[in-house]
Amino acid sequence: xxxxxxxxxxxxxxxxxxxxxxxxxxxxxxxxxxxxxxxxxxxxxxxxxxxxxxxxxxxxxxxxxxxxxxxxxxxxxxxxxxxxxxxxxxxxxxxxxxxxxxxxxxxxxxxxxxxxxxxxxxxxxxxxxxxxxxxxxxxxxxxxxxxxxxxxxxxxxxxxxxxxxxxxxxxxxxxxxxxxxxxxxxxxxxxxxxxxxxxxxxxxxxxxxxxxxxxxxxxxxxxxxxxxxxxxxxxxxxxxxxxxxxxxxxxxxxxxxxxxxxxxxxxxxxxxxxxxxxxxxxxxxxxxxxxxxxxxxxxxxxxxxxxxxxxxxxxxxxxxxxxxxxxxxxxxxxxxxxxxxxxxxxxxxxxxxxxxxxxxxxxxxxxxxxxxxxxxxxxxxxxxxxxxxxxxxxxxxxxxxxxxxxxxxxxxxxxxxxxxxxxxxxxxxxxxxxxxxxxxxxxxxxxxxxxxxxxxxxxxxxxxxxxxxxxxxxxxxxxxxxxxxxxxxxxxxxxxxxxxxxxxxxxxxxxxxxxxxxxxxxxxxxxxxxxxxxxxxxxxxxxxxxxxxxxxxxxxxxxxxxxxxxxxxxxxxxxxxxxxxxxxxxxxxxxxxxxxxxxxxxxxxxxxxxxxxxxxxxxxxxxxxxxxxxxxxxxxxxxxxxxxxxxxxxxxxxxxxxxxxxxxxxxxxxxxxxxxxxxxxxxxxxxxxxxxxxxxxxxxxxxxxxxxxxxxxxxxxxxxxxxxxxxxxxxxxxxxxxxxxxxxxxxxxxxxxx
Numbered sequence: 001x002x003x004x005x006x007x008x009x010x011x012x013x014x015x016x017x018x019x020x021x022x023x024x025x026x027x028x029x030x031x032x033x034x035x036x037x038x039x040x041x042x043x044x045x046x047x048x049x050x051x052x053x054x055x056x057x058x059x060x061x062x063x064x065x066x067x068x069x070x071x072x073x074x075x076x077x078x079x080x081x082x083x084x085x086x087x088x089x090x091x092x093x094x095x096x097x098x099x100x101x102x103x104x105x106x107x108x109x110x111x112x113x114x115x116x117x118x119x120x121x122x123x124x125x126x127x128x129x130x131x132x133x134x135x136x137x138x139x140x141x142x143x144x145x146x147x148x149x150x151x152x153x154x155x156x157x158x159x160x161x162x163x164x165x166x167x168x169x170x171x172x173x174x175x176x177x178x179x180x181x182x183x184x185x186x187x188x189x190x191x192x193x194x195x196x197x198x199x200x201x202x203x204x205x206x207x208x209x210x211x212x213x214x215x216x217x218x219x220x221x222x223x224x225x226x227x228x229x230x231x232x233x234x235x236x237x238x239x240x241x242x243x244x245x246x247x248x249x250x251x252x253x254x255x256x257x258x259x260x261x262x263x264x265x266x267x268x269x270x271x272x273x274x275x276x277x278x279x280x281x282x283x284x285x286x287x288x289x290x291x292x293x294x295x296x297x298x299x300x301x302x303x304x305x306x307x308x309x310x311x312x313x314x315x316x317x318x319x320x321x322x323x324x325x326x327x328x329x330x331x332x333x334x335x336x337x338x339x340x341x342x343x344x345x346x347x348x349x350x351x352x353x354x355x356x357x358x359x360x361x362x363x364x365x366x367x368x369x370x371x372x373x374x375x376x377x378x379x380x381x382x383x384x385x386x387x388x389x390x391x392x393x394x395x396x397x398x399x400x401x402x403x404x405x406x407x408x409x410x411x412x413x414x415x416x417x418x419x420x421x422x423x424x425x426x427x428x429x430x431x432x433x434x435x436x437x438x439x440x441x442x443x444x445x446x447x448x449x450x451x452x453x454x455x456x457x458x459x460x461x462x463x464x465x466x467x468x469x470x471x472x473x474x475x476x477x478x479x480x481x482x483x484x485x486x487x488x489x490x491x492x493x494x495x496x497x498x499x500x501x502x503x504x505x506x507x508x509x510x511x512x513x514x515x516x517x518x519x520x521x522x523x524x525x526x527x528x529x530x531x532x533x534x535x536x537x538x539x540x541x542x543x544x545x546x547x548x549x550x551x552x553x554x555x556x557x558x559x560x561x562x563x564x565x566x567x568x569x570x571x572x573x574x575x576x577x578x579x580x581x582x583x584x585x586x587x588x589x590x591x592x593x594x595x596x597x598x599x600x601x602x603x604x605x606x607x608x609x610x611x612x613x614x615x616x617x618x619x620x621x622x623x624x625x626x627x628x629x630x631x632x633x634x635x636x637x638x639x640x641x642x643x644x645x646x647x648x649x650x651x652x653x654x655x656x657x658x659x660x661x662x663x664x665x666x667x668x669x670x671x672x673x674x675x676x677x678x679x680x681x682x683x684x685x686x687x688x689x690x691x692x693x694x695x696x697x698x699x700x701x702x703x704x705x706x707x708x709x710x711x712x713x714x715x716x717x718x719x720x721x722x723x724x725x726x727x728x729x730x731x732x733x734x735x736x737x738x739x740x741x742x743x744x745x746x747x748x749x750x751x752x753x754x
Contacts, residue, residue, distance in 0.1 A: 076173040076706075077107030079114075079143075079163050081684060084181045085193055086392040086427060089329065093193040094184035098153060101429060103144035104176060105684040106707035108167035109746040113139045118150050118161040125160045125178055132159055137166070143707050144659050144682050145429045157183045190435050192400055194393045195329045197298075197362050201228060201322040204307075208250050215316045216250040217307040221353065221618040222635060223325035224303045224360035224368070227278040230320045231312065233269040239311045241267050241278045243304040245634045246616060252306045258626050259369040259633040261303050269313070277324075286371040290405075292361045301326050301360055303368050303635050305618060328359035328394055334685070335388040337646055337677040343602040344672075347609040347642050354620040354640035355384040364398040367622055367636040375402050375412035376464070377638040379419050380582050384643030386426050390680040396423050396432055403439050409464035414487040416444045421494040424501065427682055428659015433498045440498075445491055447514070453525060454517035455480050455538075456488040465546055468629050471577035475544035478537025482526045482547040489518045490554040501658065519556055532564035545572040546580060552587030566591045574600055574607040578623060578639035585641060589649035594668035597649070601642060609642065646677070651688045653679040656711055665702060665744075666713040676701075683708050687748075692717055697753035702744065710744040714751060721753035 083103040084090035102116060115137050117130030124131050133150020143165075153159065162176045184193075205220035222245050229241070244262035246253040254262045263280040280302050287293065294301060304323070309316055337348045358365065364378040365371045382395040399419040406413055417440055424433050433440075441447070449457050459479040466472045475483070496511035526547075528535050533543040534551055548565050551557050557565050569587060576584055581600075588597040604610050607624040615625075620639030623629035648654050652666035660681040669675050669690045676689035684705025692698035698717040704710055714723055714732070719739040723730045726749055733740045741751075 076109075076165060076167045076171060078174040079104040079107050079165055079176040081105035081390065082161070082163070082176060082179040083144075083682070084161075084179060086396065086429070087193060087195065088331075088391060089195060090193075091180040091182055092195045092329070093182070095153075095181055095193055096184045096187055096189060096191045098187045099148045100153075100181070101144075101431070102146045102148060102161065102163075103682065104163050105705055106143040106165050107173045108165045108706050110168045111141050111143060111165045111707045112168055112170065113137050113166040114143065114146075114163055115165075116146065116161060116163045118148065118159055120157070120159060122160050122178065122180075125162060128175070130161075133161075141707060145427070153183050153187065155183055155187050156185050159183070190431070192393060192397045192432070194362060194397045197326050197360060198329055199225070200325045200327065202325055204318055204321050204323070207316070207318050207321065209315075210250060210308075212315065213312045214310045215308070215312070216247075216252075217309075217318075217321050218247070219305050219307070219323040221357070222303050222305040223323055223327070223357055224301050224635070225324040225326045226280065226299070226301065227304070227307055228275060228322040228324050229267070229278055229309070230273070230275045230322075231269060231314060231316075232273040233271055233313050235271055235313070237269045237311070237313045239267050239269060239309055239313075241265050242306075242308040242310075243278070243280060243302065244306050245303055247306045252308045258629075259367075259622075259631050261368060261634070263302060263304075283368075286368060291371040292363055292365055292373065294361060298326065303357075303619070325357075326360040327356055328362060328391075330356045330359075330391070331389055334390050334680045335647070335678055337651075337675075339675040340673040341598075341602060343610055344598070344646075346613055347601060348646055350609065350613060350618060350620060351384065351640040351643035351646075352388050353618065354635075354637050355381055355388055355643050357619050358635050358637050359394065362394075363401060364394070364637065366638065367633045369622075369631070369633045372407075373398055373402050373405070374407050374638075375415035375419065376409070376579060377636070378402060379415045379422070380579070380641055380644070381637040382419055382422060383648070384637065384640055386422070387644045387647040387679060390682065390685075392423070392427050392682065395419075396427075399423060400432065400436065403436055406443070408462050410446075410458050410461040410481075410484050411464050411487050413444050413446075414484070414491050416440065417491040417494055418487075421498060424498060425655045425658050426660070428661070430501055434502055437498070437502060437504075440495065445495060446488065450514070450518075451480070453521040454514065455485050455521045455525065456518075458484050465544075466577050466580045468577070468623065470628065471575075471580060471623075473544040473546055473572060473575040474542060475546050476536040476540040476542045478539050480526075480538040482522070482534050482537055483550050485518065485522055485526065486547075486550040486554055486556060489515060489522055489551075489556055492518060522551065522556060523558055523561075527561070531568075532561045533568050534565070543568070545569060545575045545584070549576070549580070549584045549587040552591055553583040555590060562591065566593060570596050574603065574605070574624075577628075578620065578636070578641070582641040582645070585645045586649070589645070589668055592668070594650070594670040597645075597668075598670045598672070601645070609639075612639070647679045650675060651677050651679060652713070653681075653686050653688060655681070659683070660708060663704070663708060663710040664713075665710050667700065667715055669715060681705070681708075686710075690715065697721060700751040701749070702751075703748045704744065704746045706746045708746055712741045712744050712751075714739050714741065718751050718753065723751045724754055725749060725751055727752075 085100045116135040118133040119125035119131050159181050160178045162178045164175045165173045204217040206218045208216045242252040242264045244252040245260050246256040256262050280300050282300050364381045366374050366377045378398045385395050420433050420436050446456050451457050457479050463477055463481050463484050465475045465483050492511050492515035496508045500508035526534050534547040536542050536544050536547045549569050585597050612621050617634050619635040622632040622636035654664050656662040656664040660683045667690050674691050679686045687703035689701040730741055
């Protein structure tokens with residue numbers, strides 16, 4: 001089955017916009033607090049508003065949602081954050097769906113109705129005329145995944161739409177701002193549109209004059225793109241330009257090792273004031289074979305941070321140099337994170353940036369060396385992208401591309417099920433899982449390889465476990481492999497949930513049965529009865545970190561053995577790759593071992609994110625260090641697990657129901673005195689702030705957008721003191737030893753001690 005995909009060439013648009021989706025205007029410095037360009041030095045700044053950083057005050061965030069509705073009788077805000085086909089800016093793309101799905105952030109604390117107008121021209125819409133569709137006042141709480149139901153949309157047509165809502169008091173909100181959408185020339189075939197990539201010119205953060213004709217420039221961050229140089233030469237001349245990801249003092253390191261990038265080119269100058277694009281050599285490996293091609297008009301793109309210009313006939317000033325960064329559109333202010341641990345803040349910054357900087361190809365790729373999409377890489381980037389920006393189209397596009405162009409590892413195919421499930425849970429939309437369902441059943445669950453006990457036999461397949469091979473903690477690969485079977489068990493559970501969401505009740509029951517049988521066999525055949533640990537597979541007594549952390553991450557460990565598995569996992573430290581770190585940290589947080597996870601996150605060892613930062617990287621590495629993978633590159637999103645781990649587990653924000661109708665908020669701050677952040681969701685941003693200064697009682701502030709509820713698990717400090725909610729005794733439930741408040745409503749709330 002081939003999914004209908006928008007051609008990869010779409011990603012190559014070289015249109016430069018005066019206003020980008022980066023949260024600021026092009027040309028602002030990297031790390032600018034305003035979020036301009038690719039700068040992300042905004043730790044502690046809540047999306048759209050102040051967080052009350054360091055004060056323990058309530059988190060607030062703009063975007064038409066947090067606290068929406070406010071006190072009884074207060075007028076609802078206008079809806080905001082309009083989406084069409086999951087795109088925040090559909091006018092930049094072409095919509096192929098004849099009945100596209102619309103969504104918005106509701107301005108009502110509890111929405112009771114909505115009205116959508118779709119018009120063929122802006123004047124009609126401004127006059128409140130929906131000549132294509134007027135939904136009328138629709139009694140519904142729905143604010144996402146609303147299917148267009150008007151007159152047939154015309155090929156190549158342009159439309160405009162807006163929405164208003166009614167709250168619990170039946171008061172109407174103002175109309176939202178209008179959104180434009182453009183239809184493709186051919187409508188009807190399933191396809192996932194995405195935005196074209198953008199070009200953002202960024203100035204250097206520092207320029208050092210080495211000699212009158214020689215300068216060294218630092219742009220602050222690595223970015224994929226090219227150098228733009230503006231010079232006014234009196235006569236024709238030749239200058240040498242060096243670009244690279246690493247520096248030696250005040251010079252570009254031209255022999256950086258591994259697959260770290262560097263180039264030196266001769267630039268021919270012509271008389272007069274001219275703007276030059278410095279063209280670097282083409283790399284055959286990442287522009288042939290299975291590599292994703294860039295559009296011709298983009299030319300050669302390479303990652304670089306540092307630049308040297310030698311032999312310039314005129315003095316070079318800062319304004320003459322621009323790093324033109326190519327990236328997918330991105331709102332840097334959609335998310336925020338800050339804590340009392342400065343190392344954790346640095347790790348957030350590099351991980352967040354690592355979700356965005358490598359999107360230059362308009363699809364998730366593994367880095368610059370190969371430029372090939374891989375399922376495991378894409379899954380980590382998908383989760384990170386969801387955690388830092390309210391943009392779902394690129395992740396869906398990348399996932400669907402990989403369904404049609406799968407890669408070789410066993411677990412990578414299994415990751416396609418994880419990606420499909422995550423897409424559905426974060427968007428609430430079932431179109432993609434409906435389109436992909438048959439492929440998932442036929443190619444990704446490996447049901448034909450199930451033995452009589454219900455476990456998966458992967459003989460003849462290519463089990464990965466971890467990569468490179470030296471990162472497997474001595475794992476002994478067997479035909480019945482514990483790591484692969486842990487993924488298999490989780491896939492079966494997810495297939496049951498997706499089948500049920502698609503109305504396939506008998507299929508859901510079948511997958512439930514397969515999952516229960518496989519989990520029982522996993523915990524019977526793949527456990528050492530003496531140690532209580534998972535062995536690596538049938539036929540070996542060896543227990544690796546991987547064979548224990550993956551079942552832990554997927555919630556497959558029975559309570560009776562949980563302590564032994566957790567103790568073993570903690571004893572192994574970071575005995576896995578940057579990819580494996582995703583599941584190691586998930587496992588520890590899911591087991592309630594937040595402090596152990598935080599110690600790994602902020603470790604100073606050579607197997608840490610601080611080691612990447614010390615080395616000078618600004619995008620996460622492919623491996624912990626060049627000594628663990630000699631051909632590593634410095635621009636791998638799969639090394640950025642903290643981008644999703646910190647929002648999903650430390651702040652604790654995940655969807656409890658598909659589309660975040662009910663959020664789960666389970667903060668696990670460990671020993672941190674303060675942690676706060678803003679997490680984007682399809683329904684609007686969620687704010688979480690924990691403060692526990694030494695010698696004082698803790699507070700937990702939560703902000704929920706309109707039209708959302710949350711189930712909140714309280715950290716121990718609050719349960720021990722008998723928590724108050726907004727100054728009144730909280731109505732708490734205890735489940736499996738944890739304390740929850742169910743059904744927290746939209747708005748701003750504080751949990752505190754009496």
